[in-house]
Amino acid sequence: MAKKEKAAPSLAAAPLDTFTFDNHTDAKVGIFDETAKDLQENPNPLDEIRTKLEGDAEEAKKAGEQADTRENRFKAFMQKGWFNDLDEAITRPKFRFNIMGVDCVPSGEIIAVAGKAGAGKSTTLAILIGILIGKTEFAGIRCLTPCKKILWVDTEKGAYSCQQKMRNFRRVANLGESEKLADIGIFFAMMRQVCTADRLYFISRLASLDQYDAIVIDGVFDLTEDADKEFSEVTDLLRQLADTGASVFAMLHTNKAEGDDNMRYALGTELQRLCTTRFTIKFDDKTQCHIIKHDKSNDSALAPEVAFMFDRDGSVIPKTKRREIDVKKYLQYVFTDGQSRDWKKLRADFVAKSGVTQNEAYNYLQEAQTNHWIVTELDGNMNLNKDYF
Numbered sequence: 001m002a003k004k005e006k007a008a009p010s011l012a013a014a015p016l017d018t019f020t021f022d023n024h025t026d027a028k029v030g031i032f033d034e035t036a037k038d039l040q041e042n043p044n045p046l047d048e049i050r051t052k053l054e055g056d057a058e059e060a061k062k063a064g065e066q067a068d069t070r071e072n073r074f075k076a077f078m079q080k081g082w083f084n085d086l087d088e089a090i091t092r093p094k095f096r097f098n099i100m101g102v103d104c105v106p107s108g109e110i111i112a113v114a115g116k117a118g119a120g121k122s123t124t125l126a127i128l129i130g131i132l133i134g135k136t137e138f139a140g141i142r143c144l145t146p147c148k149k150i151l152w153v154d155t156e157k158g159a160y161s162c163q164q165k166m167r168n169f170r171r172v173a174n175l176g177e178s179e180k181l182a183d184i185g186i187f188f189a190m191m192r193q194v195c196t197a198d199r200l201y202f203i204s205r206l207a208s209l210d211q212y213d214a215i216v217i218d219g220v221f222d223l224t225e226d227a228d229k230e231f232s233e234v235t236d237l238l239r240q241l242a243d244t245g246a247s248v249f250a251m252l253h254t255n256k257a258e259g260d261d262n263m264r265y266a267l268g269t270e271l272q273r274l275c276t277t278r279f280t281i282k283f284d285d286k287t288q289c290h291i292i293k294h295d296k297s298n299d300s301a302l303a304p305e306v307a308f309m310f311d312r313d314g315s316v317i318p319k320t321k322r323r324e325i326d327v328k329k330y331l332q333y334v335f336t337d338g339q340s341r342d343w344k345k346l347r348a349d350f351v352a353k354s355g356v357t358q359n360e361a362y363n364y365l366q367e368a369q370t371n372h373w374i375v376t377e378l379d380g381n382m383n384l385n386k387d388y389f
Contacts, residue, residue, distance in 0.1 A: 093106035093107065093108075093299055094106065094107045094144075094145045095107075095144050095145065095299075095300065096132060096143070096144060096145050096147075096214075096247055097128070097131070097141055097142065097143065097144055098141075098142045098144050099140060099141050099142075099294060099303035099304070099306060100140045100141075100303055100304040100306065101303075101304075102294075102300060102301050102302070102303040102304070103144060103300055104277065104294065104297055104299075104300040104301075104302075104303050105247065105277050105300075106247075106276065106277075106299050106300075107145060107213075107245060107246075107247050108242055108243070108244075108245045108246065108247065109242055109247060109248070109275075109276040109277060109299075110238050110239075110242050110248045110250060110271075110274050110275045110276060110277075111247060111248065111249045111250070111275060111276075111277045111278070111279070112250055112251075112252065112263065112271050112272065112275040112277070112278040112279070112296075113125055113249055113250065113251045113252075113278075113279050113281065114251075114252055114253070114254050114261070114263050114268075114278060114279070114280050114281070115253070115254055115280055115281035115282060116253065116254055116256065116282075116283075117253060118283060119281040119282055119283050119290065120281045120283060120290035120308070121218075121251050121253075121281050122154075122157070122165055122218055122251070123165070123168055123290065123308070123316055124279065124281050124290070124292055124308075125165075125216055125218055125249060125251060126165050126166070126168045126169040126172065126316075127139070127141070127168070127169075127172050127308065127316065128141070128249070129147075129150060129152065129169060129173075129186075129214065129216060129249075130168070130169045130170070130171070130172025130173035131143045131172060131173070132145075132146055132147040132150070132213075132214060133146070133147060133150065133169075133173050133175075133184060133185060133186065134172065134173030134174050134175065136172060136173060136174055138172050138308075138318060139292075139306045139307065139308050139318035139319065139320070140304075140306045140318070141292075141306060146213075147185065147213035147214045147247075148185050148213055149185045149187070149210060149211070149212050149213055150185060150186050150187065150212060150213060150214045150215070150216065151187050151189070151206055151207060151210075151212045151214075151215045151216070151246075152186060152187065152188045152189065152215075152216040152218070153189045153191060153203055153206075153215070153216060153217050153218065154188070154189070154190050154191065154192070154218040154219065155191045155192060155199060155217070155218065155219035155220075155221075155222035155223065156192060156218065156219040156222060157190070157192060157218075158190075158192060159190065162188070162190055166181070166188070167315075168315070168316045169186075171315055171316060172316065187206075187210075187212075189202075189203075189206060191203075191222075196222065196223070196224065196225055197225075199222070199223050200223055200233055200234065200237055203217070203223075203237065203241075204237060204240070207240075207241055207244065207246075211244070211245075212244070212246050213245075213246060213247065214246055214247040214248070214249065215241050215246045215247075215248050215249070216249045216251075217238075217248070217249065217250050217251065218251050219251055219252075220234055220238070220250045220251065220252050220267065220271070221252055221253065221264070221265070221267065223237070224267065227264065227265035227266065227267040227268075228265050228266045228267070229266070231265070231266060231267035231270060234267060235267070235270050235271065235274060238250055238271075238274060239274065250271060250275070252264065252267070252268055252271060254268075254280070261280055261295075272296075275296065276296075276297070276298040276299055277294070277296060277297050277298070277299075278294075278295055278296035278297075279292055279293065279294055279295070280292075280293045280295050281293070284307075287307075287309075287319070288309055289307040289308070289309045289319050290307060290308050290309065291305055291306075291307045292305065292306050292307065292308070293305050306318075306319075307319035309322050311325075323367075324371075326354075327364045327367060327368055327373070328373060328388070328389065330350055330353050330354040330364070331350070331368060331373060331374065331384060331389075332384070332389060333353040333354075334346065334349045334350055334353050335383065335384045340377055340379070340381035340382060340383040341381055341382055341383075342380065342381050342382070343365075343382065346365065346374075346382050347361050347362060347365060350364065350365060371388075372385050372387075372388070373385055373388050373389075
């Protein structure tokens with residue numbers, strides 16, 4: 001029988017010195033600074049959260065642990081407008097994204113992000129949150145309803161891996177490395193070092209400190225000791241977080257067997273039922289692309305697949321951007337001599353320089369013409385468009 005993990009001290013008994021709330025990625029910031037003097041000399045956007053945490057934590061814990069009877073839940077059901085209220089005006093959901101022309105991912109819902117190990121789930125979360133904070137577009141995903149405050153919880157990674165993830169987030173959001181995460185609305189909590197028994201409570205308390213537009217849980221498996229038998233508190237927490245109006249992103253692995261995209265354990269079965277949106281992430285060995293597949297939506301049409309990849313410097317880029325970079329590079333190789341070429345010669349030289357097939361070369365050169373990377377000269381030959389190189 002597995003040895004039960006020793007519970008950490010309660011919030012009332014001691015400061016959360018085991019809990020890191022990292023908003024700089026290059027320096028750890030504890031929830032409680034060592035002295036009040038430090039807080040006065042180094043004010044930052046976390047001061048309000050610290051002040052709230054210094055209140056009577058024991059009372060808050062007791063209130064949160066009160067039994068929630070079925071009768072109370074029934075009363076809440078009647079009050080929320082889920083019983084015979086369809087005659088009332090119901091507004092269209094506020095969708096977070098437009099993916100290749102499809103509005104999707106409503107606010108106040110649970111979004112599952114699933115995939116096998118190494119498929120790119122955490123990077124996908126970084127991309128989606130980068131789009132929401134930066135109000136940007138990436139790989140055909142466009143922000144519709146931006147977020148001002150996001151609580152981001154990582155239960156798996158250490159400090160260095162979390163920092164790398166934040167670098168991809170910054171690139172997508174068009175943010176500089178010097179901008180502090182708290183200043184742009186990201187409140188990042190690393191919980192790898194927090195005992196499992198405390199993680200659910202810590203997340204619930206953090207979520208109660210402010211009104212977040214989105215809450216990310218990168219690793220819901222690590223919120224329970226047994227994902228097959230003891231997961232009801234996890235799913236209850238996800239529901240409670242969504243009830244605040246936040247978009248709740250929950251990441252979980254799929255089964256290891258090839259072709260089996262079901263999320264793992266009984267927890268995964270329940271998460272599949274609860275979520276209104278699901279993205280499945282897959283890695284394509286042939287193209288070296290990470291594919292984001294929108295494969296469940298209760299409130300919208302399914303969006304087309306989009307893909308991203310890692311550039312040679314480690315930065316995340318859309319698949320189309322990698323293609324553009326490669327086509328331009330090969331065109332420069334072809335025209336190194338500065339001589340124009342007819343179409344047949346250009347195609348042959350492109351195959352020789354790039355190693356692609358004749359058909360692939362034809363498609364690349366058609367794309368180059370469409371984007372005006374090559375131009376037709378008066379004699380009918382093709383040459384580089386210097387405006388793009």
